[in-house]
Every structure is written in structure tokens, then in C-alpha cells.
Amino acid sequence: MESIGDLIIAKYNYWAVITLLLIGLYAMIAKKNLVKKIIGMNIFQTAIILFYVSIGSKKGATIPIILHGPAGSSHAVHAADYINPLPHVLMLTAIVVSVATLGVALALAMKIYSQYGTLEEDEILEKIMESETG
Amino acid sequence: MEEQFPAIIVAVPLFAALLVTLVWWFDNRFCFPIAILAGTVSLAASAGLLLRVLSTGVVEYRMGGWPPPVGIVYRVDHLNGLFLVVISAVSLLNLAGSRTIAKKEFGEKLGAFYALYLLFITGLLGILITGDAFNLYVLLEIASLTGYALIGMGRRRAPLSSLNYVFMGTIGASLYLLGVGYLYLITGTLNMADIARILPAILPSNVVLLAFILCLSGLFVKMALFPLHAWLPNAYTYAPSTVSSLVAPLTTKVMIYVMFRVTLSIFTVDFAFNSIAVRLPLLWLAIVAIVMGSLLALAQKRLKKMLAFIIVAEVGYMVGGFWLGNRAGMNGAVLHIINDAAMTLCVFMAAGAIVYKTEDDRLSSLQGMFRKMPVSMTAMVVGGLSLIGVPPTCGFFSKWYLISGGIAAGQFAFVAALIFSSLVNTVLFFRFFEIGYFEPFPPEKTRHHGHTGYLAQSKEMAEAPLDVLVPLITAAVLVILLGLFSGEIVTRVIQFAIPAVIG
Numbered sequence: 063m064e065s066i067g068d069l070i071i072a073k074y075n076y077w078a079v080i081t082l083l084l085i086g087l088y089a090m091i092a093k094k095n096l097v098k099k100i101i102g103m104n105i106f107q108t109a110i111i112l113f114y115v116s117i118g119s120k121k122g123a124t125i126p127i128i129l130h131g132p133a134g135s136s137h138a139v140h141a142a143d144y145i146n147p148l149p150h151v152l153m154l155t156a157i158v159v160s161v162a163t164l165g166v167a168l169a170l171a172m173k174i175y176s177q178y179g180t181l182e183e184d185e186i187l188e189k190i191m192e193s194e195t196g
Numbered sequence: 197m198e199e200q201f202p203a204i205i206v207a208v209p210l211f212a213a214l215l216v217t218l219v220w221w222f223d224n225r226f227c228f229p230i231a232i233l234a235g236t237v238s239l240a241a242s243a244g245l246l247l248r249v250l251s252t253g254v255v256e257y258r259m260g261g262w263p264p265p266v267g268i269v270y271r272v273d274h275l276n277g278l279f280l281v282v283i284s285a286v287s288l289l290n291l292a293g294s295r296t297i298a299k300k301e302f303g304e305k306l307g308a309f310y311a312l313y314l315l316f317i318t319g320l321l322g323i324l325i326t327g328d329a330f331n332l333y334v335l336l337e338i339a340s341l342t343g344y345a346l347i348g349m350g351r352r353r354a355p356l357s358s359l360n361y362v363f364m365g366t367i368g369a370s371l372y373l374l375g376v377g378y379l380y381l382i383t384g385t386l387n388m389a390d391i392a393r394i395l396p397a398i399l400p401s402n403v404v405l406l407a408f409i410l411c412l413s414g415l416f417v418k419m420a421l422f423p424l425h426a427w428l429p430n431a432y433t434y435a436p437s438t439v440s441s442l443v444a445p446l447t448t449k450v451m452i453y454v455m456f457r458v459t460l461s462i463f464t465v466d467f468a469f470n471s472i473a474v475r476l477p478l479l480w481l482a483i484v485a486i487v488m489g490s491l492l493a494l495a496q497k498r499l500k501k502m503l504a505f506i507i508v509a510e511v512g513y514m515v516g517g518f519w520l521g522n523r524a525g526m527n528g529a530v531l532h533i534i535n536d537a538a539m540t541l542c543v544f545m546a547a548g549a550i551v552y553k554t555e556d557d558r559l560s561s562l563q564g565m566f567r568k569m570p571v572s573m574t575a576m577v578v579g580g581l582s583l584i585g586v587p588p589t590c591g592f593f594s595k596w597y598l599i600s601g602g603i604a605a606g607q608f609a610f611v612a613a614l615i616f617s618s619l620v621n622t623v624l625f626f627r628f629f630e631i632g633y634f635e636p637f638p639p640e641k642t643r644h645h646g647h648t649g650y651l652a653q654s655k656e657m658a659e660a661p662l663d664v665l666v667p668l669i670t671a672a673v674l675v676i677l678l679g680l681f682s683g684e685i686v687t688r689v690i691q692f693a694i695p696a697v698i699g
């Protein structure tokens with residue numbers, strides 16, 4: 063029977079991911095400032111990227127570049143010696159997606175700032191209420 | 197040539213988007229023809245592909261010649277073959293009607309609008325056609341990011357609504373990605389067919405269950421199923437008219453297709469309907485969505501916002517029909533995706549024409565509209581009758597399938613919710629018709645500041661320009677034609693789209 067401590071240490075990567083996910087989610091929901099929310103969103107996405115990267119790695123394995131012997135001689139390749147490159151390649155795409163999302167979000171935040179003169183959500187909502195009733 | 201149809205469907209709008217961006221620098225008059233051309237090519241290729249699927253069965257296209265599961269495959273069966281045609285037709289029809297309105301709404305940014313429009317179509321068609329779980333995520337983000345940008349180009353509260361959509365949409369897509377990650381962890385593959393082949397040997401497994409929950413909750417956010425719908429109404433209301441009539445008929449429907457695909461082709465029918473007890477909870481979620489969507493629609497004072505809440509209720513129809521788990525329910529759900537795309541296109545285009553002319557979409561200010569804009573209002577009536585479910589229009593037939601599915605499954609709460617929602621839609625649209633048709637013109641003196649246009653004062657006819665009206669009439673005719681041919685569509689196509697194990 064393993065203790066909670068062992069469980070955390072043995073699977074520390076998952077715990078790190080879960081912690082980051084929750085931090086990101088908390089910032090997106092609870093923060094009033096739009097830029098803080100955007101940062102939270104980025105943390106949320108980064109957590110998932112870290113999750114993928116960590117499932118690709120193996121103990122004692124090296125980077126997946128196969129070095130052939132002299133004159134390109136053929137020899138057996140043990141998959142266990144190399145980390146799995148596929149999740150890492152997938153995450154290159156996911157990083158691009160997250161950068162693009164960040165760009166769109168910041169552009170929208172700029173537009174909101176020029177419109178209302180503030181990035182605090184409660185102040186923006188106040189101004190919207192004023193303009194709709196007044 | 198014919199073998200390349202799957203690639204053409206996605207590649208043509210993608211490259212046309214780049215071309216539009218380049219051409220825009222020289223002359224923005226060329227943007228519209230290029231976009232129309234690309235949309236037409238996509239539609240033609242989709243139609244050709246559907247015909248091929250109908251005659252020879254599933255079509256598989258290997259990107260770059262790499263065989264699955266290593267390479268990415270495009271896989272077209274009856275389900276997505278049908279949706280490819282519908283989605284490309286709806287987007288093309290809306291594009292055709294966008295010229296005048298977009299010129300007014302976007303001005304100098306016209307090129308950006310058409311480029312984003314084409315990229316949005318690329319994303320949606322890609323989601324429909326792909327047979328790879330991760331590729332689907334990437335295309336989902338292409339469609340979402342362009343959607344955020346298009347909505348954010350609107351006026352007033354549009355940027356704020358769009359940013360809220362960015363937050364919700366990103367959570368949804370990220371949850372889906374996490375779910376795919378768990379599936380990859382346990383199966384070691386991303387190809388949908390390959391995952392479905394490996395999964396039965398692994399079950400029962402908590403990892404698969406977690407993956408299922410994550411994928412589905414991500415998609416529920418994206419499709420705006422009731423408690424997760426908060427982003428939708430404002431985003432669709434404040435978006436520019438041409439954008440609302442693009443994203444409103446398409447985004448939620450494509451996300452519901454993804455739910456079908458993920459459940460049926462990745463997790464398999466046996467797992468989703470027999471091994472785990474999610475069917476009834478999800479059905480109840482759909483029932484709540486239908487009732488709440490309808491009630492919230494009743495509370496709205498603005499036309500576009502009312503229509504947006506009707507979409508929230510409609511999402512409940514399709515999700516509920518799917519999770520009834522019988523053939524009639526699924527037939528109804530698939531048919532309703534098509535019909536709902538057509539009728540929301542019709543009502544949002546009509547709303548776009550009205551807003552273009554009056555710059556005001558408050559229900560109270562639509563007095564005398566039938567005399568001012570008879571054609572737009574007639575299209576609105578057709579769309580409205582279809583949303584209520586009056587026989588010659590398509591909305592009746594899918595609702596009929598959904599209700600008979602509900603009765604066959606013994607889910608009378610779902611049947612009651614459908615009827616309740618139809619009644620609420622009746623109230624909504626007849627209130628609208630009453631204001632537009634019977635209420636007298638407002639006395640001149642109540643028309644105060646702001647409404648300087650001759651329209652607000654005059655009782656003359658002031659219809660939208662012809663290039664807006666023709667696609668609008670086509671959409672209205674489509675709503676009726678889809679109704680008349682719904683039997684054909686079900687027996688020829690949809691019947692084969694649903695797995696044989698579902699009785």
C-alpha cells in the first residue's frame with residue numbers, strides 16, 4: 063500500500079499539470095482584470111502542453127535522433143532507448159495555436175481598452191450599464 | 197481529379213484566403229469574386245464527393261500518400277459527406293448575400309473580412325472531413341480563432357463579448373485536447389478508426405472514461421449546451437450581421453457533429469450507450485437546455501438576442517435526440533442539424549437585412565415592418581414557421597422524428613420539452629409578426645433623436661438591395677425544399693450514416 067506521498071512523488075508531473083490547470087482556471091474565472099484573465103488562459107494551455115511533453119518522455123531514454131554506424135550500416139534500433147517524439151511534435155502545433163489565441167485575445171483587449179478606457183471588467187460593465195440606460 | 201476532391205474541399209478556401217489577403221492590398225473589389233469562386237469550388241467538390249459516397253461507400257484520402265495510422269487521413273462517409281454539402285452550401289449562400297452589407301459594416305477592412313470568412317470555412321470543412329483526432333483539434337482552433345476575430349470586428353459590446361468567447365472557447369478546446377491526450381496515452385494512436393479498433397480490448401478502463409468525459413465536456417462548452425452557453429448570446433448579438441448569419445447556423449452544428457463523430461467513431465456505440473451510464477444524465481441536460489433556452493428567449497427585447505437564445509434551445513434538441521439512443525432519435529438529430537443550419541441561416545439573414553436598413557433590432561421598433569420590407573419579413577416568417585415546426589417547412593419533419601424517437605424510447609420528459617419549446621417559439625414569432633404586421637405606425641413625434649434616416653419616418657416600401665434579397669429568398673426556399681425532400685434525405689443518406697447496431 064503506497065502512501066499519498068509516494069503517489070505524489072511517483073506521478074509528480076501529473077500533479078504539476080493539475081495544479082497549473084487549476085491556477086489558470088481560477089485566474090480566468092475569479093480575476094477582474096482582463097489581462098490577468100488572458101494570462102490565466104495561457105497558463106491553462108501551457109499546462110496541457112506540459113502534460114503532452116511529459117507523457118512522451120521515458121526514463122533513461124535519449125533524444126530521438128538515430129545515429130547510424132559507419133557508411134550507413136544497418137543495425138537494430140531499440141525504441142525504448144529514445145523518447146517518443148510524436149507528442150512533442152504535436153505540441154509544436156499546440157504552441158502555435160496558443161500563441162495565436164494569445165494574439166487574438168490581446169488584440170481584443172486593446173480594442174476594449176480604446177473603447178472603454180479601462181481593462182477592469184466591473185468598470186467596463188458599469189460603463190455599459192450607463193450607456194444603455196442614459 | 198475526382199480522387200483529389202477531399203483535399204480540394206479544404207485547400208481551395210485556405211489558399212483563396214491567402215490570395216484575398218494579397219489582392220486586398222491592390223484592390224478590394226476582387227475580394228468578393230475570389231471568395232465566391234472558392235466557395236463554389238468547395239461546394240461542387242463536396243457534392244461530387246457525396247455522390248461518390250452514395251454510390252461506392254466510404255472514401256478515404258491519404259494526405260501526402262502516408263497510410264494510416266501514421267499519416268493523416270480524410271475519411272468521408274454518409275454522415276460527414278452530407279454535412280460537407282450542407283455547410284459549404286450554407287456558407288456560400290451567406291457569402292453571396294454579404295456583399296452590400298459587408299461593405300457597409302467593414303469598410304476598409306473588407307479584405308480582412310473575406311480572408312477570415314474563407315479561413316473560417318476552411319476550419320469547419322476540415323473538422324467535418326478529417327479522420328484524425330488531433331488534426332480535428334487544430335482545425336477546431338482555426339475555425340474558433342477566425343470566429344473570435346470576425347465577432348470582435350463588430351461595434352459596441354462586440355470586442356468584450358468576443359473576448360469572453362475566447363476564454364470559454366479556449367477552455368472547451370483545451371479540454372478536448374486533454375481528452376485526446378489521455379486517449380493517446382492508452383492507445384498510442386491518434387487515428388480515429390485505429391483508436392476505435394484498439395479501445396474494445398482495453399475496456400473497461402478509467403483512463404478511457406476520463407478521456408470521454410473530457411472530450412465531451414470540451415465539446416459541450418463549444419456547442420453552448422445550456423449551463424455552458426453564457427458566451428453565445430452576446431457574441432452572436434453584437435457580431436456584425438454578416439458574421440452572425442455565418443457563425444450562428446454553422447459553429448454549434450459542426451460542434452454537435454463532432455460529438456456524433458467522437459462518440460460513434462472513436463469511443464464506439466457499445467461503450468457510450470451500454471458500458472457507461474451517461475445516456476440519461478445527458479438526455480436530462482438536453483431537456484434542461486431546451487426549456488431554459490426557450491424561457492430565456494422569451495425574456496429578450498432584441499431580435500438577434502432572441503434568435504441567439506432559440507439556438508441555445510435548438511442545441512438541446514440535437515443533443516437530446518442523439519442521446520435517446522434509438523434510430524428515430526438519431527435520424528431526427530442528424531436531420532435537425534441540416535434543417536437548423538438552413539433555418540437559422542434564413543432568420544439571421546433576414547435579421548441582417550432588417551438591421552441593415554433600420555440599424556435597430558429592438559422588437560418594439562419593428563412596427564409596420566411588413567409594409568416597409570415585405571420580402572425580408574416573408575423570409576423571416578418562413579424561418580419562424582420552421583423554427584416553430586409548421587408542416588411544409590423543414591423544422592416540422594425533424595421535430596417529428598425527434599418526438600417519435602422520444603416516444604419510442606419512453607422519454608416523455610423530452611417529448612414534453614420539445615412541445616413546450618415549440619409553443620414558446622409560437623409565442624415568440626407571433627409576437628414578432630403582430631408587431632410587424634398589425635401594430636400601427638408610431639406617430640411621427642415619438643420618433644426622436646438618432647433616427648435621422650428617411651426610413652424611420654416613411655411608410656413607403658424600403659426593401660434591402662437585390663443582391664441581399666436573392667440569397668435570402670433562396671434560403672427561405674431551401675427551408676421549404678428541405679422539408680419537402682426530408683423523406684428522401686433520410687432514406688437515401690441519413691439512414692446509412694447511423695451505425696447499424698442502433699435499433
